[in-house]
Amino acid sequence: MTIPAQLTEKLHVALKKVGLEVSDSKRIQIKPADDLRFGDYQSTVAMMMAKPAGRNPRELAAEIMEAIEIGDLAEISIAGPGFLNFTLTPKTWSAQARTQLSDPKLGVPTVEDPETIVIDFSAPNVAKPMHIGHIRSTIIGECLGRITSRLGHKVIKDNHIGDWGTQFGMVTWAWKQGVDEAALDEAPLQELLRLYRHASEASKKDEAIKDLCRHELVKLQQGDAENTEIWNRCLALSKKGLNEIYDRLDVSFDHWLGESAYNDVLGPLVERLEKENLARQSDGALCIFSDEKVKPKADPFKINRDGEWQDFPMIIRKKDGGFNYATTDIATFEHRANEFHADKVWIIVDIRQSGHFNQLFEVANRLGYDRLEMTHIAFGTILGKDGKPLKTRAGDLPQLADVLDDAVKAARAVVGAKSHLDTEEEKDELAELIGVNSVKFTELSHHRLSDYTFDLEKMVALEGDTAPYLFYSYVRARSIFRKLEEGASEQLQIENLNVTEPAEIHLVRMLTRYGDNVRTVLDDFRPNLLATYLLELARSFHSYFEACPVLKSEGQTRESRLLLCDLTSRVIKDGLGLLGIDVPERM
């Protein structure tokens, strides 16, 4: 039983003794104290019960304290307006640490009812190389996938690539204007980007060219041989480029079911919707309208213009006959429900698309998929130095590969100056690890909804709350074991783990919070909570490491401290692994 559960139970019994019946044990509210001066856990039950019982909260707290049979689990004190503070004894902490050390899962809980969860993330447009804006979905998605899977769920990671949309019409048009085969051989992604930019600029200037691009897409969607051939070549080249980045980021997928994967079902799908009166013609397009069941304000199919509520339909077939992302998105969730048997679908996409998802989820309900729980996990915008969003269409975004290269270069300079590694090859490898993971960690340590300014210098800063800080704590802990005589680490006895010093106790306190922190990430899809926790853990380890000599101590103390180093290094490695970050053994 966990410590909070034990304390809750003991409090429950004590409350009965004092003559106060608590119907809901949640009201007892044992919480970790947010300030260590107040102990490890606190209960506000005396304050909450006092008023209805017509009692003084402090007196009530004193009675409860008298009645509770705490044994040597914790020390109790009363403070402030009536807080009951529990300070766990060193004996309790030692036992907690031993339990965690002998648990292969390090205290991370497993869910009782595993679910099948589809995570839809990254989803780049394949005609263009990934730019910095793609980092958020990619990194958050991989992290959520790892955590969800660790908690015992079945996770299906799906890269819903944009391989069928308007941008393909543009690339195809430009391709036919003149593709540079030599460049395509040399640097395929750059050549595709050139084609896209060419078409983008041309169609901005000339409405007729825009129409030609649209037409190329319609031809592709209708199976035109030449366009299909071009499409196949683009797709192969793009995927190769994307995979290089994913390998570098240590991101992987179970499926790459992009928009094109659903092409064959779009026609029948749209016919079905029209036949069942879920969609109707409007201005030449086929649209899904409001069902008028909720107030306009809460209706995703309504919009207010000049004080008047008007229809705001979801277009599922354009007047040129082409399908758009709304159509493929409907086909996609049907596939996920029917073929993947998903209980939940998490879609990790920019918050700017939230309106679209409100409509999409409503469509799912109307189609009878109300048991499929779909969530749009939104994130904020990456801003330029001017405080304005980096423009997606302008084509002047830093490419992700370049950002990673720059980060590695910056890391290489620091590694060159500070590393204890022997060879240049090892240093290059370490710089790659630090550079790439600094970019990832920067992303994961921000709240997902906050906009943040893209600042390469800050991103690769290697001091303070960064990936290298965490790496360093891990490396310090592991280096101890390299100094040990052969086989000594195997002989460590878990029973000998026993903490007494404040720095040791604080370290254990942080360590035992690991499982809870992992779990809470999924409450609101917040990897930054785990990132913050790991930084705090590392901080308490560095403090401990400075305050408590390990190898210079003797006997049981030495063994106990070695075990603490072992446990800490395991938690840090495991925690970073859940964030999608690999650790170096030396640096």
Next chain:
RNA sequence: GCACCCAUAGCUCAACUGGAUAGAGCAACGCACUUCUAAUGCGUAGGUUGCAGGUUCGAGUCCUGCUGGGUGUGCCA
């Protein structure tokens, strides 16, 4: 206009979902290295949590109204 999101130290972010004197890092200043790897630790300084009300024993957190910023708003995704 309307809808949604955001506002916490100079900067970047926390605050365990309503608890005590709002915490970290960066930047600034001071102290500690022939080291268990100083990519560190210890300390100083930095706040009317955008403003005004309300609910509550108790509000950064919930409610209302403002202010400021961002995003979206029919055939892009």
